[in-house]
Amino acid sequence: MKYLQSVIVIYVLFVFQQSDAQWNKGKGNGYYKISAWSLVADQHYTNIGEIDPNATRGNFTLSLYGEYGVTKKIDVITYIPFLTRIYQNTQVSEVTGNVLQEGEAVNAIGDIDVGLRYGLLKKNHFALSTTLKLGLPTGKDKGGSDGSFQTGDGEFNQLLTLDAGISYQLFSKPAYAKTYIGFNNRTQGFSDEFHYGLESGMKLWNKLWVLARLNSVNSFKNGTLSAQNSQGSIFANNIEYVSVGAEAAYYITSKLGVSFNYTGAISGRIIYAKPSYSGGLFLDI
Amino acid sequence: MRLLKFVFLLFFIGLNSCIQEDIVNDRVPEELRIISSVNALKVGDVVKLHASYFNNIGEKESKTVVWETSNPTVLSIDEFTTNITAKAEGTATITVKTIGVSGELTDSEIIMVVKDDVVVIPSENTKKGTITPTESYDASGDFEVIKTTNGIQIILANNYVADESLPGFALFLTNNPNSLVNALQIDAYDDADGAHYKGAFTYSVNGVGLNDYQYLVQWCRPFSILVGKATITDK
Numbered sequence: 033m034k035y036l037q038s039v040i041v042i043y044v045l046f047v048f049q050q051s052d053a054q055w056n057k058g059k060g061n062g063y064y065k066i067s068a069w070s071l072v073a074d075q076h077y078t079n080i081g082e083i084d085p086n087a088t089r090g091n092f093t094l095s096l097y098g099e100y101g102v103t104k105k106i107d108v109i110t111y112i113p114f115l116t117r118i119y120q121n122t123q124v125s126e127v128t129g130n131v132l133q134e135g136e137a138v139n140a141i142g143d144i145d146v147g148l149r150y151g152l153l154k155k156n157h158f159a160l161s162t163t164l165k166l167g168l169p170t171g172k173d174k175g176g177s178d179g180s181f182q183t184g185d186g187e188f189n190q191l192l193t194l195d196a197g198i199s200y201q202l203f204s205k206p207a208y209a210k211t212y213i214g215f216n217n218r219t220q221g222f223s224d225e226f227h228y229g230l231e232s233g234m235k236l237w238n239k240l241w242v243l244a245r246l247n248s249v250n251s252f253k254n255g256t257l258s259a260q261n262s263q264g265s266i267f268a269n270n271i272e273y274v275s276v277g278a279e280a281a282y283y284i285t286s287k288l289g290v291s292f293n294y295t296g297a298i299s300g301r302i303i304y305a306k307p308s309y310s311g312g313l314f315l316d317i
Numbered sequence: 318m319r320l321l322k323f324v325f326l327l328f329f330i331g332l333n334s335c336i337q338e339d340i341v342n343d344r345v346p347e348e349l350r351i352i353s354s355v356n357a358l359k360v361g362d363v364v365k366l367h368a369s370y371f372n373n374i375g376e377k378e379s380k381t382v383v384w385e386t387s388n389p390t391v392l393s394i395d396e397f398t399t400n401i402t403a404k405a406e407g408t409a410t411i412t413v414k415t416i417g418v419s420g421e422l423t424d425s426e427i428i429m430v431v432k433d434d435v436v437v438i439p440s441e442n443t444k445k446g447t448i449t450p451t452e453s454y455d456a457s458g459d460f461e462v463i464k465t466t467n468g469i470q471i472i473l474a475n476n477y478v479a480d481e482s483l484p485g486f487a488l489f490l491t492n493n494p495n496s497l498v499n500a501l502q503i504d505a506y507d508d509a510d511g512a513h514y515k516g517a518f519t520y521s522v523n524g525v526g527l528n529d530y531q532y533l534v535q536w537c538r539p540f541s542i543l544v545g546k547a548t549i550t551d552k
Contacts, residue, residue, distance in 0.1 A: 070334060074339070076540075078452075078453050078482075079480075080453060082452075082453035084452045084453055084454070084542065085452075085542065086537075086541065086542050087540055087542075088337070088339050089540070090334055092334035117334055119335075119336050120336070120540075121336055121337050121338055121339045122337070122338050123338075123339050123541055124338045124339065124340055124341065125341060125343045125374060125498075126341060126342045126343060127342075127343055127344050127373055128374060132341055132496050132497070132498050133497070133541060135336030135337075137336055178507070179507075179539075180484070180485060180539035180540070258481065258482070302482075
């Protein structure tokens with residue numbers, strides 16, 4: 033029974049897109065998800081961590097996420113943001129109602145991630161794995177009238193993570209906890225990054241899982257790219273944040289389900305200071 | 318089929334990520350400003366002073382104005398041409414008036430009249446200001462604005478600072494610090510020579526009068542953020 037519960041935990045872990053799962057899919061198994069993600073922000077964290085206002089900007093992304101077990105220990109992973117829409121609201125005079133600055137939007141593909149996960153250890157309820165994700169510069173690193181409507185950062189990065197997870201019982205319900213640390217090697221003058229995260233979830237009812245997640249990105253500030261030479265790009269180099277989020281996943285059938293996510297940065301530098309929302313439809317086969 | 322519907326639903330949500338409107342409070346006080354910078358005349362000189370009316374968003378608007386002199390024996394005003402004639406040695410205050418939305422608006426200029434063989438040294442051809450931050454980004458420093466043959470020069474002092482982490486930095490002369498409409502860009506990150514961020518520097522701006530603009534402002538242009546502001550005043 034405990035084994036079965038562990039399997040369920042492992043099974044459900046793959047529901048959560050980009051959640052840095054520690055358990056491999058297993059040969060021939062796959063997990064696929066189509067998602068919509070939205071962030072609308074009229075304020076941002078400055079380079080010193082203060083919150084300042086900005087013209088309202090939005091980022092809407094439609095994406096496909098997939099994992100497939102090519103062997104018992106190796107999964108291939110891909111994230112394809114096939115439509116990313118970056119937009120800014122029209123600025124209108126309160127006094128006259130006239131347009132002060134026209135709104136603008138750019139629609140394009142975003143940066144695609146491809147990667148491999150390798151299972152290092154699996155013992156009882158504990159699993160250890162490592163993941164290498166390659167960030168491909170498929171998005172537009174300059175867009176719109178001033179170049180700041182970007183759907184990608186224009187650089188090729190490599191994120192290597194070490195992931196550990198454990199499954200257990202919480203109030204007689206299946207639960208899990210996992211953590212990861214990672215190093216993101218960035219190119220084109222961007223600073224390298226240290227990543228870490230924590231996640232914990234439990235099965236509330238027969239078909240519903242809920243989880244909480246904390247992620248952190250910390251810049252080594254060793255890049256040469258600055259605001260002066262990045263041509264108006266605000267959310268590019270030396271981004272730092274600690275974000276917390278909650279997610280719910282509901283199984284409609286044994287293989288098909290929906291998930292909803294709410295995430296916000298509780299501190300940060302050079303990043304929007306508003307929460308994001310996402311919803312998705314997943315298939316676990 | 319259900320999956321297809323879901324995909325269409327996502328696209329529908331995406332299409333609803335539409336450009337909406339941000340309402341910007343761009344109200345500024347109305348102002349009537351003498352644009353001509355004349356502070357001394359020789360007996361016999363005839364000049365025409367110019368004044369501009371700026372409405373409550375800092376836009377120049379045509380307005381009927383009335384000129385008055387505090388001492389007609391020193392400076393007289395022609396009722397029809399509004400020419401000002403220096404008639405005798407002394408000092409007089411020239412006042413311009415108009416009726417704005419908020420009531421009567423005035424501006425004054427004290428003009429000294431000297432003998433026609435005295436060399437007049439213009440003292441009001443220099444203005445000054447100090448930039449202060451309006452957000453948490455660095456923005457500070459003193460500057461002077463001087464009149465030149467072709468326009469003005471903005472001379473930044475050694476203590477001038479613009480935040481180097483600011484994306485899309487740009488410097489403007491404007492009559493409304495809350496809006497870039499009708500503002501004149503002086504410097505920007507996407508200039509051919511880039512932007513100046515720290516220390517002394519001089520900008521030459523041709524075709525601009527000393528009294529044409531009231532503010533020097535630092536903006537993060539792509540994200541419409543006012544980060545630093547200075548009111549330009551007489552030195």
